[in-house]
Amino acid sequence: MKFLFIGTSRENGGAETHFVTLTQALAGTGHTVEAVVHLGAPMAQALADTTVQLHAGRFRNVFDLRGYHATITAARRLKPDWLVGDFGKEYWPLILIGRLLGIPVALFRHRLKPMKWLSARLVARCAQRFFAVSQYARRDCIEHGMPARRVQVLYNPVNMELCRPDPVRRATLQQQLGLDENAIVLGCFGxxxxxxxxxxxxxxxxxxxxxxxxxxxxxxxxxxxxxxxxESIASSPFPARHHQPGWVADASPYYNVLSMLAFPSIATEAFGRTPVEAQACNVPVLCSDAFGIPETLQPGVTGLLLPPGDTEAWRDGILSLCNDTKRRSMAAATRDFALRHFSTLVIAAEFVRQLGDLQN
Incomplete structure (x- = not known):
């Protein structure tokens, strides 16, 4: 199949990571994939050395004629089977371009913030496919006016080659962070x-x-x-045992130094990419039992679900995974779970399968 992805965001969040990973997954499984992106943005940089052909374009808003011109030009050249979009400001432009050129449109919704009343009721009806990234997010879409039969679920794919166990990386990072090889390392990424x-x-x-x-x-x-x-760490009882390297462009190597990863959100989350990436690296996870987060792990097998905001429960959960036998048992199950449910091969195949389902 041939796909034209449109994503002119200049940010570097979860939706952008999804855009990059899904395009690479489809290209890696033999499909022809091109993308309209804002050149110089993180997505364009991430795709620069791949087989995905890039076209310069940008939608500042739904009325930005330059975005329409770039997308229509690329679509007329490629003649794609599908137009695919990840970002709300591009929903209506893609629907209009799809109608103009006779190309079906698939849209993804990563945010839980409700769309405007009219868009909530019409976007999923006007696009040929509309995907939420978790069952929780799907229910949220439906509660805000989208027709249930038009909203499908496709989880975020994770690059299993990028996120993988690597003992050499582990040893290097332990040395860089000044950690003893017997240290138990709890991570919080994002x-x-x-x-x-x-x-x-x-x-x-x-x-x-x-x-x-x-x-x-x-x-x-x-x-x-x-x-x-x-500042809170500096005034805490154990400041020397907290490490804050700051922001890094690629967090994947750092999973290897972890013994466990925490995803303790108290704000709504449509999904949770970092728990899946951690599990792909054989790291068990501690996750808030709320929103779309529980869909990212196998509770009791690859990690633990804990009540959000409950300090005592999180303390006990951390101590539970400080038990070497329990932690290693969970770690042994994590990568297989991630491979079966979230690998790029699995998600790309499921995406194509759902696009091929003619039932509307």
């Missing part, structure tokens, strides 16, 4: 702000450190609360 539950995790980690001298915590990422978190 945007650092209060809605991600970082302060609950900090309190829980300190409480666990009081009982487990091998425990360290690695905070990787940045956000609005980066400085406040740094």
């Amino acid at each position: 945007r650092l702000h209060a809605g991600k539950g970082i302060y609950t995790l900090l309190d829980a980690a300190n409480a666990a450190m009081a009982q487990e001298p091998r425990l360290h915590c690695l905070w990787l990422g940045s956000g609005t609360d980066t400085q406040q978190l740094r």
Whole structure:
């Protein structure tokens, strides 16, 4: 099949990662994939050395004629089987271009923020396929006016070659971070702000450190609360056992230094990419039992579900995985789980299968 992806975002979040990973997955399984992107943006940089052919374009808003021109030009040249979009500001332009050129449109919804009333009722009806990224997100779409029969689910794919166990990386990072090889490392990766539950995790980690001298915590990422978190760590009982390297462009190597990953969000989450990436690297996870997050793990097998915002429960969960036997047993099951449910091969095949389903 031939696909033209349109994604002119200049951000570097979950939707952008999905765009890059899905295009690469489809191209890697023999499909022809091209993309209209904002050249110089993180997505364009990530796809620059791949087989995905890029076209310069940008939609500043639904009325941006330059975006229409770039997309129509690329579509007329490629003659794709599908136009695919990930970003809300491009929903209506793609629907209009699809109608103009007679090309079906597939759209993804990554956010839980409700669309405007008219769009919520019409976008999924006007696109030939509309995908939410979890069952939870699908229910949210339906609750906000989308017709249930028009909303399908496709999980975010994870590049299993990029996210994989690597003992050499592990040893290198342990040395860089000044960690003993017997250290138990709890990781929290991503945007650092209060809605991600970082302060609950900090309190829980300190409480666990009081009982487990091998425990360290690695905070990787940045956000609005980066400085406040740094100050809270500095005044905590164990500041030397917290490590804050800051933001890195590619977090995948750092999973290898972890013994467990925490995803303690208290704000709504449509999905949770970092728990899946961690499991792909043989790292068990501790996740909030809320929103779309429980769909990212096999509770009791590859990780634990914990009540969001409950410091004592998170302390106990951390200490539970400080038990070497339990943690290693879970770690042994994680990569196979991620491969079966979230690998690029699995998600690309499911995407094509759902596009081929003629039932509307």
